[in-house]
Amino acid sequence: MPSSTPATPMDIPRLAFPALILANIMLSLGPVLVRLADVGPVAAAFWRLTLALPVLLLLAIPRLTRTPPTRREWGVMLLAGVVFAGDLAAWHLGIIHTKVANATLFGNMSALLLPAWALLVLRQRPTRIQAIALLLAGGGALILMGGSYDLSPVNLRGDLLCLLAGILYTAYILIIQRARGRLDSWSVLAVSSVASAPTLLLCALWLGERIMPGNWTPLLILALSSQLIGQGLLTYAIGWFSPLILGLSLLLQPAVSVLLGWLMFGEWLSITDMIGTVAVGAALVLVRLPTRS
Template sequence: MTEIVKPTVERDGETQPLKLVPLLTLGLALLAVSCAAIFIRIAEQELGANATVFNRLAIATLAFWVLNSLSQWRRRSPLDWQDPPTYHLDDIVQLIAVAAVSSASVVLWAQSLTETSIANSTLLRNLTPIFTSLGGWLLFNQRFDRRFLVGTLIAVLGAIAIGVEDFQISQEHLLGDGLALLSAILYGSNLLLVERLRSRFPTSTILLWRCGIGTLLLFPITSLLEEQLFPQTWQVWLAVVALALVCQVLGQGLLVYSLKQFSSGFIAVFLLLEPILTAILAWLVFAELLNWTNWLAFVMVLSGIYLTRSSRSATQSVTVSTVSEPGTRDNGTR
């Protein structure tokens, strides 16, 4: 038997919002993830899409293995009688599913950029919040209040408006558009799966499985499809290392960590700030023009995020078992 517990504070009969620190953590994750496009552009001077993702996951796997080893070493003491984590069959299946879905999403998105325009790919990728909320409702019986749904709709429409002027409908872009749309669906599924695992496993464990299995899945595919598996110049090596450590370890790590405070639906909406951040950086660094439509779209996204953040559906729901298994302790894993 389970019950749903929300991490909010009851005070004077009213539910108080979460503190600012988790939101700043999510903002740092967004900043780290936003750097991916720059590093991918540099890496793809020598490597294909599959090889770039393979190197990203392989280096990140090593980093998370080191972090997990250090964490276990710090907890190891004569006074530590805590039971080791136990992996049940459904846990292993979900961890493998997260790795497969996440890796497929990244590869499909990278491939879509070679088959369609950046504007088309980005716009379709921004539909992720719709698929996250829809999947949570259909598969996991999640409920969203009216404020959250309205905020999500406003934010998605704002994100679409950012690139709608450059959106092109043509038969030659059909394959790339389909890959971008499928990537958005898979990324939304990834957030939902990680949200369920986050209540039972620490961030580094989830990401170690995700990156490790993703590396194993991509190795034969990359070996067959790509002529070059590893970078040849130090500049591209720096790019793939930064892609792994900044975007995967720091960015994705903080995103997974934030799923203990926020719902997957809210994080999907919050990530709509990424194209805004990219556009503003392009404006500051490359002097790219931003018209009044762009600024209106920015306001719409920010307004939508504010509405979703102020709703009850933005907080993370954690499933807590009311019946403990014999001979085990509730230490965050099963």
């Protein structure tokens, strides 16, 4: 079982980094599926968790029985669930009011906030290659943001909501890292989802959203791609990597979402967007190199 302190390169399982990358690709599908759903955005977040919850509980209950959480661990997981509900509610509302690329860029501000946390609070110093990767990824993110950001009255509300979601998601990752010290990823994800789902339902009802869908397909895909595969793999990977590498990997989501926005909604990918996407991809290659040594 991985410890709460990120493992040394030699200790990291071979599949941990691919799991981290696949998680971010799956999570990139979220904005598209929320737009395609015929329920309210917060209701879509509720169904994302609720439809995945039976599978999560099936996977988690045997593990929770073998390794019962302490009172403190229960509290951490439930707190993570409430924070995650706030993140999803803000992000899904923002998705409706801004571009796909904007929503993912601002929703993933944790990509920059996590490395900042590592450098300023944890006093971690990046290696030379990691420093280059961080600068390259940050530059790529700024290029993507500059190419897709459109500060208009229509988009402003969505941008601010997605920025709030990015802050809450940073808090969620930092909280859940503490729970991953002794517990496996499925246990943490299942228990936090139990806290998130009713919080989201109450929020959707308070907003007067449509709850019951006419077309279940987008919601089923959302639950499978974002909650089971995406969030499940991310929760697993969190136990193995430092905030610096986690933050860099999250920059993959804006790059994929820019591409999806272009292909599905005609949100054209400019030359600068392409340069930003290449920069993010190069950063992910560089940040992987130290773990191969």
